[in-house]
Amino acid sequence: GQNFISFPRHEEEHLQRSVSWHPCLLILGQNCSAKCQLLNILLGEKLLPTTKISNEENCKRRRIRFTHGSQTRLSLALPQQYELVHVLAAHRGHWDTIPEEDLEIQGDPEDPAHRIAELEVMLPYSLLKEVDVVVAPCRGFQPAEDTLGELVNQVLPVVTFAISEAQLSPSDQSELRTIKEKFSLPIFFFRVPEAGGELISPKKPDSDKSPPHCQLMVVERLDKLRLLSTFSRQVLQKHLVEAATSLNELHCRCLNIFINQAFDMQRDLQITPKRLEYTRRKENELYESLMGIANRKQEEMKDMIVETLGNMKEELLEDAALGEWGDIIIPENGEPVSSKDIKCCIKQIQELIISRLNQAVANKLISSVDYLRESFVGTLERCLKSLEESWEVSVHPARSLEKPKDGSVHITSNYLKQILNAAYHVEVTFHSGSTVTRMLWEQIKQIIQRITWVSPPAITSDWKRKVAQDAIESLSASKLAKSICSQFRTRLNSSHEAFAASLRQLEDGHSGRLERTEDLWLKVRKDHAPRLARLSLESRSLQDVLLHGKPKLGRELGRGQYGVVYLCDSWGGHFPCALKSVVPPDEKHWNDLALEFHYMRSLQTHERLVHLHGSVIDYGYGGGSSIAVLLIMERLHRDLYTGLKAGLELETRLQIALDVVEGIRYLHSQGLVHRDIKLKNVLLDKKNRAKITDLGFCKPEAMMSGSIVGTPIHMAPELFTGKYDNSVDVYAFGILFWYICSGHVKLPEAFERCASKDHLWNNVRRGVRPERLPVFDEECWQLMEACWDGDSSQRPLLGIVQPMLQGIMDRLCKSSSEHPNKGLDDST
Incomplete structure (x- = not known):
């Protein structure tokens, strides 16, 4: 079959999100006042009103998104779509704090566009160049999990939770528990001062020195913001590490498919010619064995026919004499029987003799060739199935994906299978109407039909016995045996030639297929696998540098043809380490190095192999003059x-x-x-x-x-x-x-x-x-x-x-x- 390389859709979407989506800081909180205070602290100005609302359940504040722009601008917009034509209170004059009425849902509550629209605030703040800030709407309007559910399909979320009360309420706990279960995202908790406290330092202080408690508040707030900055970097780094991991897993999966196919192709190139030669040799042995049987069995068959007729004669005569033959009307008044009835009676007596003799001869022939099924035919058929399956897949690749309804995985040419069975008579039985049975039947009929009789007699037991006796005595055992064996040999020769012709056709088909396989094997080894190995090296190195950073080179330990080995004190929790820096001089060496890395990383840790901890691609190696791969290994x-x-x-x-x-x-x-x-x-x-x-x-x-x-x-x-x-x-x-x-x-x-x-x-x-x-x-x-x-x-x-x-x-x-x-x- 064929392996198709596919990238699971959820992995592709995750990669696209990590690479192209903008990071977004989502502000959740115990109440709208706490969320507004946190936003004001982050942006350094009192942009949102912080008056505590008496009844949070009835609050209808909409979602607010802060983005970067060259000028300050407010608008109502459908998320990720277009702006609504709407006059805001902020448009009517200068503002420092966004008017309360612009934050709340106004107008026709039945208007869906107006209800789901968010307030978009564009500000020329440097922080907003790096990250959007979204203040979640109040719980009475939209639960936090719904807000987050929409954002995770649009941005890379960094979740913060503003705390203003002494303890979390049951609704706070329920909200946080739901977020943890649904999204598995880390949350940064930020305690804000009580509502009405001085949050933002005055732009024009009344005195040169601020009160000590105000200075302390500012220092604590700066420390908390630094922690939030670190937290945000860690969350975004986690997204990148996950993306690099998914990418590397895909690269490794694809590379392993190519390597496994290289094994299959190599095996195919080695085994197929041997299978073809085996098939030809075994068929010849089988043919010669059967011809030997045909030659040896003629005398035995003659003796067997004589013996069978001698043993069965009295029983046959008795059965013929006493037999009630259907479709024959014998007049009770002694009138003569019609010629038609006479012929019908003779025919039925003949059939009695033929059936008994045929069964004996057929059983004798079957016993002679039956053992060949085990020693020849079974192995031969299995070998042919394998050859025909690989040929069929190469000619009709699409069929390899279709499984027959019976669950069989073999697609075998019925023509060759029929030749094999017909040629060697392994299916011969009396009831099968087989070739040997038909040959014997026709031969006996020809002999018996030569019997002559005078004018139609009366059909009596003695007459029937006489007909049967004449029929038996007219049979020539030697001629019958010779005729059977001669026809057997003729059919064997014919089937043998047909089989050989089919095998030549199969061999020709495989010859072209193997040439294509060898070309493809070369491409896999020289092109596809090395390119994927290099991609795998790059994605794994990205993952390693994101997790552990770039290693620091210590003193030189030694050097070889393509690289230098340095001491590295510690990296990724391992110490001490040896760092092998390799600067591949050309594409071939890049590919060899990438494959070396893949094989080393795919091996399980073994105490007799030096363990590879990781790799980092240094694009500024040697002062930026070259690109080096740094392989970090255990130090011996x-x-x-x-x-x-x-x-x-x-x-x-x-x-x-x-x-x-x-x-x-x-x-x-x-x-x-x-x-x-x-x-x-x-x-x-x-x-x-x-x-x-x-x-x-x-x-x-x-x-x-x-x-x-x-x-x-x-x-x-x-x-x-x-x-x-x-x-x-x-x-x-x-x-x-x-x-x-x-x-x-x-x-x-x-x-x-x-x-x-x-x-x-x-x-x-x-x-x-x-x-x-x-x-x-x-x-x-x-x-x-x-x-x-x-x-x-x-x-x-x-x-x-x-x-x-x-x-x-x-x-x-x-x-x-x-x-x-x-x-x-x-x-x-």
């Missing part, structure tokens, strides 16, 4: 190269070898091939336990393009052919184990003599390997040689290498403890 003590130079005990080195094998085995269990196992890609912690790092060349087998990658001295010879599998990691481990057993980092002499990389590769292809050192234990040397065998199929599985290493370690380390001066050399 040193690499194996440095450890061997410093000197490591035998037991420690063998434990490191075991750790490396465990790490590679885990990668292989996840369908990944590392392709660059070497000393510097094995890191050691402070206890000298090993972890594998740098998955830059790590890929699933289905995603490998055959490119030559890795470090020359650790590269298996088949890497140069472009066709290889995960056994290249076994080869690389064999070279690594040579260093581990030697206890130093000096190049093997066979490699050191090579003047260039090409010289080294040519030698490796010719079978040149590291030399055996005197210090090597025999079993260790045998393990190295097995791992770096030139024939990849002869290399041991890591599941076998691991217990072998454990056995070597147990033996040598026990030996070393008993003989402190003895090393890996087993000759001393």
Whole structure:
């Protein structure tokens, strides 16, 4: 089938909202006075009246929206639509505080447009450039959950709740509980002074110094506003993190679909030719077996017919003599019977003989070929179903989405199925009207119909017995058997040729399909998957930087071909960390890095793999001269190269070898091939336990393009052919184990003599390997040689290498403890 990549509608809407919608500060509160006070505090002017209304239930204040504009302007407008033609009290003259009558719903209460219109206030305030402010209408007009329900489909809401009373009323609690259940939004509680208190500092104070209690109020209010600012940033950041997370999940989902399809396509390219060859071979075997049966059975069938007739003769004669034949009227007065009745009676006697003999012959033939269903036909049909299904889907992709009513997932050509069953007679029974049955029937009828008789006799028991006896004696068992087997062979040949022609047609269809599959597989590996991997890297890096910020680079720890590794004190709750900065030089390296990141993030934490904490794309790296990807990983003590130079005990080195094998085995269990196992890609912690790092060349087998990658001295010879599998990691481990057993980092002499990389590769292809050192234990040397065998199929599985290493370690380390001066050399 085909996988279609889709973006769930709610996720798409959430992303659109997070990216394009404007943030909005929604002011809720215990009463209209508290909400107005909070608005005045936020904007620094007494724009709304703060007189406490005696009966909040009868309050009819409408929703008020404050937005940015170059000039001060008030209007009534339908939300997100158009302005209403309406003269406001504020239009009649200058105002500092918006007139009360403009805040309340006036006029015809039946006019729906006037009722739902909000008062839009445009002000040239810098705060309003960043965020709209909406004061919710009074509860008597519209519940807070309804107001919020409308806003969440228009803006990114930041909810505040103004408190002016000593405690929350039951209606306050109910309102807040409903908001929490319906929207799961955080709420910022802001206590405002009692109504009538001095909220805004006078523009022209009467004295240079304000009273101490007023100064304290201003300081507290500033602290609260700073907290509100922080809260708002956190809420908006949460929206962005959720959007980045949704986007990254989509990218990963799509990328995994492509990677899984790459596996399916690779398997298809490998399996389909083998299935076609298997089908051809098994059909030939079946055909030859059936032809052998036809040749062998002729004599047996002749003997069987003779034996059957001999055994059944008396019973047949008796049944024929005593049989009451329908549709025949025998006159009681002895008058002669008509020729028509005579012929009818003879025909019925013939049919009695034919049916008995046919059943015996058919059963004999069935028993000869019936066993073939288990050994041939079942497997052959299953193989054909698979081949035809994949061909059918490639020719008619839309049909792959249609499930048959019976729930079957196989779409099989009825034509081929009928050929298979008809050709080999696996369905033959007496009641089926099968080919063999019809052949036998016609043959016996031809023989019996040659019987002649004189003028119509009287139909008596003796006459009927005589007719039956003549019919039986006229049958030639040898001719009948020969005729049956000859026709059987003819039909077999005809069906075999028809089957072969159909198979050639199927093969031709698959040939074109496999060419298209190979082209698509190449596009998935080279284009689609890498592009999606890069998008996934970008969206995950956005998510990480929003959550944890940009990491700070410490001192340099080392550098490689494409990047530098720095110390990072802490990031995202992890410390200390290592930070690998990579500046990809071209698109290919960008894609490789993105895929490395995807594979590392998709792996579960494993104690033998260096853990990747996160990533950040630094667009201003190197003073803005380049773009770098910062990969933040766990910090380890040193690499194996440095450890061997410093000197490591035998037991420690063998434990490191075991750790490396465990790490590679885990990668292989996840369908990944590392392709660059070497000393510097094995890191050691402070206890000298090993972890594998740098998955830059790590890929699933289905995603490998055959490119030559890795470090020359650790590269298996088949890497140069472009066709290889995960056994290249076994080869690389064999070279690594040579260093581990030697206890130093000096190049093997066979490699050191090579003047260039090409010289080294040519030698490796010719079978040149590291030399055996005197210090090597025999079993260790045998393990190295097995791992770096030139024939990849002869290399041991890591599941076998691991217990072998454990056995070597147990033996040598026990030996070393008993003989402190003895090393890996087993000759001393």
